Amino acid sequence: xxxxxxxxxxxxxxxxxxxxxxxxxxxxxxxxxxxxxxxxxxxxxxxxxxxxxxxxxxxxxxxxxxxxxxxxxxxxxxxxxxxxxxxxxxxxxxxxxxxxxxxxxxxxxxxxxxxxxxxxxxxxxxxxxxxxxxxxxxxxxxxxxxxxxxxxxxxxxxxxxxxxxxxxxxxxxxxxxxxxxxxxxxxxxxxxxxxxxxxxxxxxxxxxxxxxxxxxxxxxxxxxxxxxxxxxxxxxxxxxxxxxxxxxxxxxxxxxxxxxxxxxxxxxxxxxxxxxxxxxxxxxxxxxxxxxxxxxxxxxxxxxxxxxxxxxxxxxxxxxxxxxxxxxxxxxxxxxxxxxxxxxxxx
Numbered sequence: 001x002x003x004x005x006x007x008x009x010x011x012x013x014x015x016x017x018x019x020x021x022x023x024x025x026x027x028x029x030x031x032x033x034x035x036x037x038x039x040x041x042x043x044x045x046x047x048x049x050x051x052x053x054x055x056x057x058x059x060x061x062x063x064x065x066x067x068x069x070x071x072x073x074x075x076x077x078x079x080x081x082x083x084x085x086x087x088x089x090x091x092x093x094x095x096x097x098x099x100x101x102x103x104x105x106x107x108x109x110x111x112x113x114x115x116x117x118x119x120x121x122x123x124x125x126x127x128x129x130x131x132x133x134x135x136x137x138x139x140x141x142x143x144x145x146x147x148x149x150x151x152x153x154x155x156x157x158x159x160x161x162x163x164x165x166x167x168x169x170x171x172x173x174x175x176x177x178x179x180x181x182x183x184x185x186x187x188x189x190x191x192x193x194x195x196x197x198x199x200x201x202x203x204x205x206x207x208x209x210x211x212x213x214x215x216x217x218x219x220x221x222x223x224x225x226x227x228x229x230x231x232x233x234x235x236x237x238x239x240x241x242x243x244x245x246x247x248x249x250x251x252x253x254x255x256x257x258x259x260x261x262x263x264x265x266x267x268x269x270x271x272x273x274x275x276x277x278x279x280x281x282x283x284x285x286x287x288x289x290x291x292x293x294x295x296x297x298x299x300x301x302x303x304x305x306x307x308x309x310x311x312x313x314x315x316x317x318x319x320x321x322x323x324x325x326x327x328x329x330x331x332x333x334x335x336x337x338x339x340x341x342x343x344x345x346x347x
Contacts, residue, residue, distance in 0.1 A: 003327070003329055004040065005326075005327025005328060005329065006327070008024075008027075008327075009324075009325075009327065012024055013104065013106070016100065016102075017100075017102040017103055017104050017111070018099065018100070018101065018102040018115075021102065021324075024324075025067070025071075025072055025075075028072060028075045028076075029071075029072050029075050031075070032072075032074055032075035032078055037075065037078050038078060041078065041079065041080065041328060041332075042080070042332050044057065044058070044080035044081075044082075044332075044335070045058050045060075045080060045082075045332060045335035045336045045339055046058065047059060047082070047335060047338065047339035047342070049082075049315075049316070051243070051293045051295075051315050051316055052170055052215040052217070052242045052243045052293045053213060053215060053242075054083070054137050054169055054170060054215065055137070056082045056083045056136075056137050056316070057081075057082040057083070057136055057137075058080075058081075058082030058335040058338070058339065059082055059310075059315075059316045059317060059335060059338045059339070059342075060080075060081060060082050060306070060316075060317055060318075060319065060331055060334050060335040060338065061081055061082055061083040061084060061085060061139075061295070061316060061317070061318040061319070062076050062081045062083075062084045062085055062086075062318065062319065062320075062323075063085060063297045063318035063319060063320040064085045064086060064087050064088055064139070064141035064172060064174065064219075065087075065088070065115075065320055066320055066323065067084075067086045068086070068087060068088065068089075068115075068117075068118065068119050069086075069119060069120055069124065069125060069128055070086040070087065070089075070125050070126075070128040070129045070132075070140075071128045073086060073128070073129070073132040073134055073138065074132055074133050074134050077134040077136055079328045079331050080328070080331045080332050080335060081136075081331060082136075082137075082316075082335065083136060083137040083138070083139065083169075083316070084134075084136065084137070084138055084139070085138075085139035085140075085141055085172060085318065086125075086129070086138065086139070086140060086141065087119070087125070087140055087141030087142060087143070087172070087174070088117050088119065088141045088142065088143040088174045088177065089119050089121070089122055089125040089140065089141065089142055089143070089160060089164070090117050090119060090121065090122075090142075090143050090144060090145045090146075090156065090160070091121065091122055091144075091145055091156050091159045091160055091163075092121050092122075092145050092147075093119065093120045093121035093124070094116075094117065094118065094119065094121075094145055094146055094147070095118055096115045096116035096117060096118025096119075096179075097114050097115060097116035097118075097179060101113060101114045101115050101116070101266070102114075102115065103261040103264050103266075104261075105256050105259045105261055105262075105268075105270070107259065108255065108256050108259060108270065108271060108272055109270050109271040109301050109321070109325050110256060110259075110268060110269060110270030110271055110272050110273075110321065111268070111269050111270055111321050111324070112261055112264045112266045112267065112268050112269075113179070113249070113266050113267055113269070114178075114179045114264070114265050114266030114267070115179060116146060116177075116179045116180060117143050117144075117145075117146065117177065117179070117180055122159075122160065122163045122164070125140075125164075126163065126164065126167055129164075129167045130167060137169045137170070138167075138168060138169050139168065139169065139170045139171070139172050139217070140164040140167065140168040140170075140171055140172070141171075141172040141174050141219070142157060142160035142161060142164060142171060142172065142173060142174065143156070143157075143160070143174045143177065143180065143183075144156035144157060144180065144183065146180050146181065150181075150182040150183070150185055150186070153183075153186060153195070154194060154195050154198050157173060157195060157198075157199060158198060158199070158202055161173075161199060161202055161203060161206070161216075162202065162206065165203065165206040165210065165214055166206075166210060168214055169214070169215075170214060170215040170216070170217055170242070170243070171203075171214060171215070171216050171217070172216075172217045172218075172219050172245060173195075173199060173216060173217070173218050173219065174219045174248070175187055175192070175195070175218065175219070175220070176219050176220050176221040176247070176248035177248055177249070177267065178221070178248070178249060178250075178251050178266065178267045179266060179267060184221055184223075187220060187221065187224070187228065187232065189231050189235070192232065192235050193235055193239075196218075196235055196236070196238075196239040196241060197239055199216060199239075199241075200216070200239045200240060200241070203216055215242035215243060216241050216242050216243075217241070217242060217243035217244060217245050217293075217295065218232075218236060218241055218243075218244050218245070219244075219245040219246075219247075219248055220232060220244060220245070220246055220247055220248065220280070221247055221248050221250070222246070222247035222248065222249075222250045222252075222273060222276040222277050222279075222280055222298060223250055223251050223252060223276075224280065226283055229280060229283045229284060229287065230283070230287050232244075232284075233284055233287035233288050234287070236288070236292070237288065237292070242293065243292070243293035243294065243295060244284060244288075244292070244293070244294055244295070245294075245295045245297060245318070246277060246280045246281050246284055246294060246295070246296060246297070246298075246314075247273070247276070247277040247280050247281075247297065247298050248267065248298075249266075249267025249268055249269045249273065249298075250267060250268045250269075250272075250273050250276055250298075251267065251268070252268065252272075252276065253268065255272035256268065256272055269298065269299075269320060269321040270299060270301070270321040270322070270325070271299050271301050271305075271321075272299065273298040273299040274298060274299025274300070274301075274305055274308070275299070276298070276299075277296065277297065277298030277299055277309075278296070278298075278299075278308055278309060278312045279312075281294055281296050281309060281312040281313050281314050282312045282313055284313065285312070285313025286313075293315050293316075294313055294314045294315055294316075295314060295315065295316045295317070295318055296309030296310070296312065296313075296314030296316070296317045296318070297317065297318035297319070297320070299321075299322075300317060300318075300319050300322045300330075300334070301321075301322045301325060301326060301330075302322075302326075302330070302333075302334075303330075303333045303334045303336075303337035303338070304337075305322075306334045306337065306338060307337065307338065307341055310338060310341070317334070317338070319331065319334070
């Protein structure tokens with residue numbers, strides 16, 4: 001691997017965070033389209049594993065949020081991910097929250113964002129998904145429009161599920177972003193009971209029509225008490241949901257209170273999230289038993305961080321902020337490290 005990322009990061013970090021994000025995506029796409037990207041990277045780590053009934057290339061996935069529009073799937077796949085999740089998509093296009101809405105906390109290897117599900121809507125999103133060349137496992141992450149009353153949120157999720165089902169290897173239901181007003185209320189018992197019941201029935205009907213099963217995963221927040229996690233676990237099993245992703249970003253600021261951006265509204269991601277997300281994973285594993293699929297995300301800045309998630313109870317991991325701070329090398333090193341750890345554990 002030719003590690004050009006440290007130099008690129010130095011240049012990107014001179015720009016405002018969201019502007020740098022868009023520039024990085026455009027440059028990554030240009031390298032992929034030109035055929036150069038494959039010459040700059042190591043061969044992806046082969047570590048096949050089956051989770052949620054899906055055969056994945058390795059244990060390291062791209063977390064939702066980096067490719068909201070699903071416009072760069074082939075480029076991200078080239079980086080060596082074992083599976084890729086894109087979105088969050090909402091039924092209708094929406095601009096998201098006012099700018100600026102993304103902030104780097106460099107000393108903490110962290111980000112705060114309040115993007116607010118900015119996306120081009122279902123039609124444009126699915127156009128990008130259909131245009132991809134990569135045939136690896138793809139997860140499509142769905143949410144509700146900001147203008148949809150929380151009492152009608154179920155309708156947005158069902159509309160999205162109906163649209164994306166035919167194009168997804170799995171579907172993630174995002175009820176845990178802190179940047180859409182009242183969204184996290186859907187994690188409460190009665191609201192979640194209703195939503196999961198409707199999603200399960202709809203997905204079963206869509207599966208029957210398609211002739212194959214598309215797993216559903218629920219993405220939850222790190223800012224939950226243990227009794228809330230236990231109730232979510234109970235509902236996941238009651239409604240035969242296929243997996244859980246732990247976790248989204250946090251509202252906590254204790255670990256970054258010395259940062260100039262600590263008071264910014266939004267979700268905190270990166271290194272300060274590691275411990276909180278691991279606690280949620282551990283509690284989920286205890287509540288769900290040994291076989292329920294858990295995808296761990298939040299705070300992975302090194303291969304050792306990823307292993308902590310596996311030891312806490314995750315089957316797979318996903319990366320977002322770590323990629324921004326560490327670059328593509330983190331994907332290769334983490335996938336290889338987890339493969340080697342698994343081989344030793346089995347041996």
